Amino acid sequence: FKSDFLIVGGGISGLRAGLEAAKYGHVILLTKGKTEETATEKAQGGIAVVIDKKNDSTVFHYEDTINAGAGICDPEAVRFLVENGSDRVKELIEMGANFDRSGSGFELNIEGAHRKRRILHAGDYTGQEIARTLASRVIKNRNIEVKNYIFGKDLIMDNGRCCGITAFDEKTKKQIAFISSATILSTGGICQVYLYTTNPQFATGDGVAMAYRAGAKVTDMEFVQFHPTALVQFKGLGEEVAFPQFLISEAVRGEGAILLNKHGKRFMDNYHLKAELAPRDIVSRAIFEEMKNTESDHVHLNLSGIEPDKVKKRFPTIYRTCKEIGLDLTCDDIPVAPAAHYFMGGVKTDLNAATNIAGLWAAGEVASSGVHGANRLASNSLLEGVVFGYRAAVDAAKYVKTNSSPNPVPPLPALAPLPAGGEGPGVRVDDILRLKHFIKKLMWDHVGIARSGKGLVDAKDNLEKLIKELDHEASSMEENEIQNMALVGKLITQAALDRKESRGAHYRTDHPQKDDKNWLRHLIY
Numbered sequence: 250f251k252s253d254f255l256i257v258g259g260g261i262s263g264l265r266a267g268l269e270a271a272k273y274g275h276v277i278l279l280t281k282g283k284t285e286e287t288a289t290e291k292a293q294g295g296i297a298v299v300i301d302k303k304n305d306s307t308v309f310h311y312e313d314t315i316n317a318g319a320g321i322c323d324p325e326a327v328r329f330l331v332e333n334g335s336d337r338v339k340e341l342i343e344m345g346a347n348f349d350r351s352g353s354g355f356e357l358n359i360e361g362a363h364r365k366r367r368i369l370h371a372g373d374y375t376g377q378e379i380a381r382t383l384a385s386r387v388i389k390n391r392n393i394e395v396k397n398y399i400f401g402k403d404l405i406m407d408n409g410r411c412c413g414i415t416a417f418d419e420k421t422k423k424q425i426a427f428i429s430s431a432t433i434l435s436t437g438g439i440c441q442v443y444l445y446t447t448n449p450q451f452a453t454g455d456g457v458a459m460a461y462r463a464g465a466k467v468t469d470m471e472f473v474q475f476h477p478t479a480l481v482q483f484k485g486l487g488e489e490v491a492f493p494q495f496l497i498s499e500a501v502r503g504e505g506a507i508l509l510n511k512h513g514k515r516f517m518d519n520y521h522l523k524a525e526l527a528p529r530d531i532v533s534r535a536i537f538e539e540m541k542n543t544e545s546d547h548v549h550l551n552l553s554g555i556e557p558d559k560v561k562k563r564f565p566t567i568y569r570t571c572k573e574i575g576l577d578l579t580c581d582d583i584p585v586a587p588a589a590h591y592f593m594g595g596v597k598t599d600l601n602a603a604t605n606i607a608g609l610w611a612a613g614e615v616a617s618s619g620v621h622g623a624n625r626l627a628s629n630s631l632l633e634g635v636v637f638g639y640r641a642a643v644d645a646a647k648y649v650k651t652n653s654s655p656n657p658v659p660p661l662p663a664l665a666p667l668p669a670g671g672e673g674p675g676v677r678v679d680d681i682l683r684l685k686h687f688i689k690k691l692m693w694d695h696v697g698i699a700r701s702g703k704g705l706v707d708a709k710d711n712l713e714k715l716i717k718e719l720d721h722e723a724s725s726m727e728e729n730e731i732q733n734m735a736l737v738g739k740l741i742t743q744a745a746l747d748r749k750e751s752r753g754a755h756y757r758t759d760h761p762q763k764d765d766k767n768w769l770r771h772l773i774y
């Protein structure tokens with residue numbers, strides 16, 4: 250298959266890139282599953298943007314983002330984000346995105362580490378509303394060809410230039426190639442490498458892995474954000490769950506919800522002046538510490554101080570989900586615990602979303618644009634996706650205009666079936682789940698909320714051993730996923746081991762202090 254633009258991934262950044270690129274040529278957009286199955290669709294809280302210019306400013310948004318990033322945000326990238334954000338969001342509104350209104354204007358919320366109300370939302374399903382808006386436009390666009398159930402395997406390289414990707418077609422079970430003048434990675438995050446996560450099943454770090462294998466620089470790999478409040482479902486207690494956990498948005502705490510330990514005592518004011526509205530890394534570690542101190546596997550979120558009708562109106566999805574398991578969000582103590590949620594690191598990009606590889610761009614969670622630093626400010630991720638997705642397409646269009654189309658590669662052979670027994674280099678079908686679980690538990694235990702040198706060395710050794718065992722041509726999507734998870738896990742572990750300090754979402758028990766003298770910098774691999 251050949252196109253002017255190839256977009257790998259169908260989240261907010263991929264959809265927005267596709268719409269812009271379609272103005273300049275033929276676009277093929279690949280998704281790993283169905284079009285709507287992305288982290289964008291799961292985003293509840295909202296999109297942070299300066300709409301109310303009487304009470305807010307891009308300067309305030311810039312400063313809040315910089316402060317949350319614990320010293321290593323790229324100031325230029327943050328300025329670019331906040332200054333371009335309102336234009337990109339206005340385009341979403343013009344496309345039909347239906348954000349909540351109050352009176353004559355938009356209803357704006359506040360979340361942790363924001364000083365002003367600037368969170369634009371659609372109930373507690375903002376991501377779903379944005380995805381619906383963009384996807385409906387993409388599907389109608391004659392210049393965009395959407396192909397579902399395609400798993401990107403490796404970048405196709407020619408003399409240092411990216412010319413597309415090889416992929417598994419999950420419908421035909423064949424290996425195919427997509428040749429393109431410009432390739433934009435929008436494959437999402439990596440948090441399925443952790444045992445407990447809010448991420449969809451597809452978030453196995455495929456884009457980061459394929460870019461790194463091809464020679465792309467990756468950075469900030471140690472900074473994984475653990476969301477403080479994932480719903481704990483008691484039927485899963487005692488079991489090491491691997492399915493995505495339901496997220497209870499930070500916006501709930503923004504509206505006045507409080508955290509209680511198992512004894513019913515509020516504890517966040519012991520950890521931070523802003524209590525429940527402290528940055529996410531602080532809240533997650535406080536919950537982690539409180540669980541340890543009270544010998545519990547969860548704490549409670551309580552919304553009884555908020556008007557019940559407001560809770561039901563503002564958080565319909567969360568209210569309905571809690572009700573399905575016998576909990577009333579308006580008055581019951583809701584059991585919550587941290588879970589891996591968002592990846593600040595990824596493929597290193599510049600202000601044009603370009604990587605160090607010619608012909609390759611990256612946008613959204615797969616990329617490290619410099620916006621988030623060591624700790625993402627709440628609700629900046631959707632904004633980053635739409636701003637840099639658009640930017641990637643604009644820059645890629647300039648590249649396509651001045652660079653000739655790559656030559657096609659020879660046809661790829663059909664996939665061999667997975668080996669049924671122990672023969673051949675492939676991973677046996679019954680070993681797939683075991684190996685995934687091994688990686689996820691290893692990462693959760695040693696490269697999670699609190700890390701130590703000893704645990705990181707143990708994790709690195711185990712992952713390197715596994716990578717050697719898996720060093721062969723993958724014969725299925727599932728096998729390639731394991732290879733990607735092991736590689737991404739090792740990169741996160743290596744960066745966490747190298748950064749001998751605690752900063753933002755990265756916390757070392759053996760180096761608990763921030764060290765600006767030695768570590769006020771990015772680690773690039």
